[in-house]
Amino acid sequence: MLDLVPLSITYLFQRGLIPQRGLGGAIRVTAYIILGSLLIANCLLTIPKKDYRDKFPLPRLDLVKYSSEKGYIFAAVGYVHDLSSAVSNLTSVI
Numbered sequence: 001m002l003d004l005v006p007l008s009i010t011y012l013f014q015r016g017l018i019p020q021r022g023l024g025g026a027i028r029v030t031a032y033i034i035l036g037s038l039l040i041a042n043c044l045l046t047i048p049k050k051d052y053r054d055k056f057p058l059p060r061l062d063l064v065k066y067s068s069e070k071g072y073i074f075a076a077v078g079y080v081h082d083l084s085s086a087v088s089n090l091t092s093v094i
Contacts (some may be wrong), residue, residue, distance in 0.1 A: 010030060017026035066074065 014026050014030060017029055020026075020030065
């Protein structure tokens with residue numbers, strides 16, 4: 001139930017802003033409000049002290065072990081290819 005409260009407030013807020021500023025302006029205003037809320041939330045977060053030992057420590061990333069797997073190589077090359085094509089498409093539009 002509490003998850004719907006911010007959604008309903010945003011909905012009512014948008015209904016009032018759309019006639020005044022249009023859809024794009026209303027979305028921008030809402031985005032700036034959310035951005036400000038996220039900045040405040042990030043400033044309030046603290047890193048816990050490391051006085052304890054983790055029950056499940058994170059494993060070390062061994063890139064040499066993964067670089068011998070074909071699936072990892074294809075996924076990495078595909079990701080770089082998709083990213084470079086997306087950037088080139090954006091720069092051609094601008």
